[in-house]
Amino acid sequence: xxxxxxxAVTAVVVLFAVAGCNDLEDKGSSGAQGxxxxxxxxxxxxxxxxxxxxxxxxxxREKFGSAWADTDSNxxxxxxxxxKRDLKEVKFTDGDCKVSYGVLEPDPYSGKEVTYRRGRSxxxxxxxxxxxxxxxxxxxxxxxxxxxxxxNDPLNLLAVDAxxxxxxxxxxxxxxxxxxxxxxxxxxxxxxxxxKKYGLWVTAAEKAAxxxxxxxxxxxxxxxxxxxxxxxxxxxxx
Numbered sequence: 001x002x003x004x005x006x007x008a009v010t011a012v013v014v015l016f017a018v019a020g021c022n023d024l025e026d027k028g029s030s031g032a033q034g035x036x037x038x039x040x041x042x043x044x045x046x047x048x049x050x051x052x053x054x055x056x057x058x059x060x061r062e063k064f065g066s067a068w069a070d071t072d073s074n075x076x077x078x079x080x081x082x083x084k085r086d087l088k089e090v091k092f093t094d095g096d097c098k099v100s101y102g103v104l105e106p107d108p109y110s111g112k113e114v115t116y117r118r119g120r121s122x123x124x125x126x127x128x129x130x131x132x133x134x135x136x137x138x139x140x141x142x143x144x145x146x147x148x149x150x151x152n153d154p155l156n157l158l159a160v161d162a163x164x165x166x167x168x169x170x171x172x173x174x175x176x177x178x179x180x181x182x183x184x185x186x187x188x189x190x191x192x193x194x195x196k197k198y199g200l201w202v203t204a205a206e207k208a209a210x211x212x213x214x215x216x217x218x219x220x221x222x223x224x225x226x227x228x229x230x231x232x233x234x235x236x237x238x
Contacts, residue, residue, distance in 0.1 A: 041188070041192055048192065056136055062237060062238035064147045065231070065235055071232060076098075082158070083116065084099055085154070101117055103115050108158065108160060109126075109165070123160070124160055125159055126158050129195060131147075131150070132170040134147075139198075139200065148235050150229075152231070153194070154227065155190070155225055190223055191210070197229065
């Protein structure tokens with residue numbers, strides 16, 4: 001178990017090293033493919049299944065369970081887990097769960113410094129693979145447990161500048177990339193890792209966009225880790 005924990009931590013740290021984010025502590029068991037050495041992200045992108053985008057019909061956030069469910073059972077909700085992981089100079093309202101203050105230094109999407117204060121909308125937790133995008137590329141056909149797992153998996157979550165995140169919307173790599181060009185390889189590698197871990201497909205345009213980015217960093221590794229792809233049975237979705 002100790003060896004698995006160590007491997008997951010190392011791989012997740014790789015995910016954010018390019019952006020200069022603080023080191024991450026993976027709080028779940030490994031559920032993705034290992035990094036496999038240089039060029040693994042590009043190889044994995046090339047292996048993703050290509051299909052057309054399915055209709056968005058039937059999608060709602062509730063299909064992925066209640067927001068920020070504590071699926072890792074650490075008594076902190078998922079949002080606070082990610083804030084605690086990604087912010088620097090973190091302060092809490094009480095105990096060590098509810099984050100009241102911290103600094104994104106820098107924000108991976110824009111490259112600027114962003115201060116988080118609870119109750120103000122300057123920092124969002126982004127789903128790297130947007131839930132509605134996932135719905136249209138396979139998640140529509142999953143059971144609720146797998147959708148809840150995706151929505152709360154640290155591998156698919158990142159604290160970012162709110163305005164940048166809202167500009168992204170539910171875009172995939174073909175329609176949106178961070179303005180911070182130094183982070184694009186890391187960002188796309190993370191999306192590839194999530195889609196591979198959960199068996200989501202990509203459109204032809206999306207795959208081409210992913211490969212175009214990753215070809216500029218052929219040594220980019222594939223992050224791994226995060227939570228299992230099945231949420232505990234006590235969680236339910238609409």
